[in-house]
Amino acid sequence: MGKTGITPTRADNYAEWYQQVIRVADLAENAPVRGCMIIKPNGYRLWETIQAKLDAAFKATGHQNAYFPLFIPVKFLQKEAEHVAGFAKECAVVTHSRLQANEGGRLMPASPLEEPLIVRPTSETIIGEAFSRWVRSYRDLPLLINQWANVVRWEMRTRLFLRTSEFLWQEGHTAHATEAEAREETLRMLEVYRKIIEADLAIPTFVGEKPASERFPGAVATYTLEGMMQDRKALQLGTSHFLGQNFAKAMNIQFVDKDGQTQYAWTTSWGVTTRLVGALVMTHSDDDGLVLPPRIAHTHAVIVPVIHDEAQRSRLEDACETLRQRLLSQKADYPLHIEVDTRDIRGGDKRWQAIKKGACCMIEVGVKELEQSTVTVAWRDTIADKSTIPTEHFIETFVDGLAKLQTRLLERAKTYRDASVKRVTKADDFYDFFKHDGGFALAHWSEDAATEEKLKSDLKVTVRCFPQYYADERGGCLFTNKPDCPPAIFAKAY
């Protein structure tokens, strides 16, 4: 529609549309430091709300927050061979502890460190070292720790929220006395993520195990939550890793069990990142801009006084403020944020600004509404449908209206996703699917490396996971005909 300042539609140019939605909604921008972003107040509020929900769920499942150093000595990283191989390729290396001007007056690194440090790309090793000192006996287990932190991975191609060199995340790290308990924890936290991502972020997911090729470096099993964006590409929303005894052995996390025997602990780690904000944007927004589920939204309603006669201004603005206070006093199970837009700009501009920033509901109050005790209302997902309804009724049903919007967004995303999941039983159909609309292809697969390589090179398609939902099914591999294989989800992905 143009008035929001977003030039391409999703169909025209999805990548450019995404950048523009973020820009006009004032969520984030590229920083003048390569690969980094600045999360602006509107974007950070979304992250704070997501954080609060996750943090409460972590605490309710017995986890405690702690904080570990930003810097990891290279010798720590090296203790787990796959781990160092996975992260050494792209990391920020700190080599000096001072800057000093050279003869030309240019500041140069000075005072070299004895051993270089890397900025944490993840903290299994530095936290594992602490665990090795904290755990002595089975009585110290399980040890259930979470950290909110920034991490750095020197990504070559970056995109706001989805992939940046520095990002914010939480990383859970736990140690257990038995394999069964650690496996249970891995799946428990996957389920904690799934519930919040579906119930609050309104994003439907497929959860399941990653194939060996896509495991976290050093993990025995990696579980993932995969969402489908509106360009039918997959976005990995979070991961939970069963680390077996790999890191316990690398970092020497041992305990004396009930029988007096010394054993290695079993560990897990799990994380979600600021990428979830990008997932929100890509799942729900439309060609006019940001659309947010009410349980995460930073603005639940914008009230606009429609002023045609300056003499009416204060009366209309007062009525809007009264309406705001009454809406705020409605009982909701999350804090409501409601604005009255009294700025001295055109009503049409106010309307478009509320739309592009993703306000859940637009309310207009003019003289006619005031005289009739009505309000003119439009919800963000059906913004063209204005309806004028009695004010009292609107106030009473406002929180319910938000709940309905929340449900509609989840249902809409689910319908879109489900329409783009295709069960494929012939290899030819598989190629056709990805050469045309694409989406999630469900096919039995024998986990052979050759197929993975070929699909990546032919179609840029990767295996996203073996979905739990289809875990009981078995069939012949679509590519190798090997019998008794579980179904996997294949997709192009971010």
Add this chain to the structure above:
Amino acid sequence: MGKTGITPTRADNYAEWYQQVIRVADLAENAPVRGCMIIKPNGYRLWETIQAKLDAAFKATGHQNAYFPLFIPVKFLQKEAEHVAGFAKECAVVTHSRLQANEGGRLMPASPLEEPLIVRPTSETIIGEAFSRWVRSYRDLPLLINQWANVVRWEMRTRLFLRTSEFLWQEGHTAHATEAEAREETLRMLEVYRKIIEADLAIPTFVGEKPASERFPGAVATYTLEGMMQDRKALQLGTSHFLGQNFAKAMNIQFVDKDGQTQYAWTTSWGVTTRLVGALVMTHSDDDGLVLPPRIAHTHAVIVPVIHDEAQRSRLEDACETLRQRLLSQKADYPLHIEVDTRDIRGGDKRWQAIKKGACCMIEVGVKELEQSTVTVAWRDTIADKSTIPTEHFIETFVDGLAKLQTRLLERAKTYRDASVKRVTKADDFYDFFKHDGGFALAHWSEDAATEEKLKSDLKVTVRCFPQYYADERGGCLFTNKPDCPPAIFAKAY
């Protein structure tokens, strides 16, 4: 008393006592990375509570959170001459983006960056660069931003919480259209800090301006909150800086005013850090260990069932759990945390563990108490005074009891502080004061550099601030006799 595992008293060896209080309360430990610390769950809970109170106060004064990059290009830091001089001496310099094994298999830095980056020691320059793009017109002002982040300053001598190479903090950064507004903001945030530090952390402060020599690098004026620890040394608890137009000029933050003229903005910055946790420990703890003000405490009561006869165990444990639930249902304006210690260890050990971790209140329930409907109670600051009181009365007065403990701790700290503030009118007395008990010396001072140098070298004493409380007083400088000087506070400091 020994049973807490703290060997020296405060009088014996204050520095060692401090380290041991932290260790036995399980708040933090030194990390295996030079100068860094690990904040353990008990310590992090204190920081989370402090964070929540500050964050609410920042939002109530119109500030919004955002997030800026960890890395600062050296050319940014260089734009403000005093600023770079202040921070180039001790900073973590990132020079490479990869590690690669050399022939000996040792991982070495690879892929040098075109320009080195430093890990932020503070963010005036990187945030100023963003402000220069965000501010166009007077309508964009004031711009009121806060960031919760980690920062790194390569400190040579570190001490848990008080001074570490990496620490957690918040940094407020604001831009204003006029000098008056920026000065007002600087003092407003100083007052926000003072209220929380006094009302919640129960730490009395002197607030005032720093002398020129102690200003933040690049600031026009730096204001500080100074607390007195139990060794009579000063601890700077937070600072608020009026930056004038220095950073606006360095980073080019300009706006068009109401008259269409282009002007530089006026900026401020202000911050407090995890050092506040150290301040809590040093202000309130006693020779037995941690003492915490209830408004910040992680544990408000520990209930210990006193079991002499195993047959009574379940009855006593049930009674303790019932008591816990009833205490939790009392109305307090902060969340209550109450534990029942049912571990299979000696009652005396439970008691000492509750003491050293700083539980506000210890409650014992044995058979005798149960039969008489009483509880035996001791508050942490007067832990030797046990009293047995009717259970109903205790439950009804529990929250009030916490409020009284909060008041007692502030009063005790204030009494201690006030007894160690001495008004000095003769230079000889000044030296005597610091050679004996020490504390805060209040003396008129002309802000001459020679005195500062001499006092630092003779006595390790520095000027902490010109306290607001005595702002109207004038008198002759104690050291130079120059007339009409304001009084300054002098002290040894952390």
